[in-house]
Amino acid sequence: MKITITPEAPEDKSSVYSLNAAAFGQENESKLIDLLRNSEHFIPELSLVARSESGSVGHILFTKLEIAGPEGVTYGTLALAPMAVLPSLQHLGIGSQLLREGLKRAAEQGYSSVIVLGHPEYYPRFGFVPASKWGISTSYDVPDEAFMAIELKLGALEGKAGLVIYPKEFNEV
Ligand SMILES: CC(C)(COP(=O)(O)OP(=O)(O)OC[C@H]1O[C@@H](n2cnc3c(N)ncnc32)[C@H](O)[C@@H]1OP(=O)(O)O)[C@@H](O)C(=O)NCCC(=O)NCCS
Known part of the structure; x- marks a missing residue:
């Protein structure tokens, strides 16, 4: 299937909401996106929609995130959350395209790392x-292997050990 991937436009809000609800089988992630969109953490260029001829089929969101290091120092990174593909169109590679395009655009925008819980x-x-490879942890009780990171610039996470502070919006849904 031929898809294009572009930043969300104002008219995409309802299709982003519904496709996330369909993919997750609940509305929490859709509500989270709405909350993050209205927060200081939102980066309009990194809320990406995959479109086919029939409309929006997938979505991925990267938002600003901080790692709290020692002695009050913080390091900027990105949270990847959530991402979703319409259930009827999963396993066709759309998620992979969204993820690769998102990481590419994040690097182009100057971001140097991404963290995902998934x-x-x-x-x-x-x-x-x-x-944990870089000593980065979360207060969420999750298995070590589910809390992951990637460097978009080699060495970007070296010396950035600390606790990830998810924006309050993540706890409001
Ligand atoms: C995860 C998701 C975005 C992947 O999108 P996609 O277009 O299906 O992804 P791709 O086609 O590029 O890759 C498919 C592969 O993803 C993996 N995958 C998909 N869903 C998965 C899941 N729930 N757990 C583990 N792996 C999964 C499988 O290995 C699958 O390979 P397969 O097709 O050989 O079975 C999509 O399955 C989805 O929307 N799931 C529901 C919402 C969700 O869980 N989002 C991620 C939150 S961390």
Whole structure:
């Protein structure tokens, strides 16, 4: 299937909401996107929609995130969350295209790393490894292998050990 991937436009809001709800089987992730869109963490160029001739079929969101290091120092990174493909169109490579395009655009925008909490079987194929490699941790109680990071610039996470602080919006849904 031929798809194009471009940043979301104002008129995409409802299709982004519904395709995420369909993919996750609940509305929490859709609500999270709406909250993040209205927050300081939102980066309009990194809310990407995959489109086919029939409309929006997938979505991926990267938002600003901080790692709290020692003595009050913080390091900027990106959160990848959520990503979704319409259930009827999963396993066709659309998610992979969204992820590769998203990482490429994030690097072009000058971001140097991305953190994801997700399927440990999925993200490593794109280069994600456990964030514990760099001493980066989360307060969420998740398996080590599900909390992953990738450097978009070699060495970007070296010396950036700390605790990831998810924006409050993540706890509001
Ligand atoms: C995860 C998701 C975005 C992948 O999109 P996609 O277009 O199906 O991805 P691709 O076609 O590029 O890759 C498919 C591969 O992803 C992997 N995959 C898909 N869903 C997975 C899941 N829930 N757990 C682990 N791996 C998964 C499988 O290895 C699959 O390979 P297969 O087709 O050989 O079975 C999509 O399955 C989805 O929307 N799932 C529901 C929402 C979700 O879980 N989002 C991610 C939150 S971390």
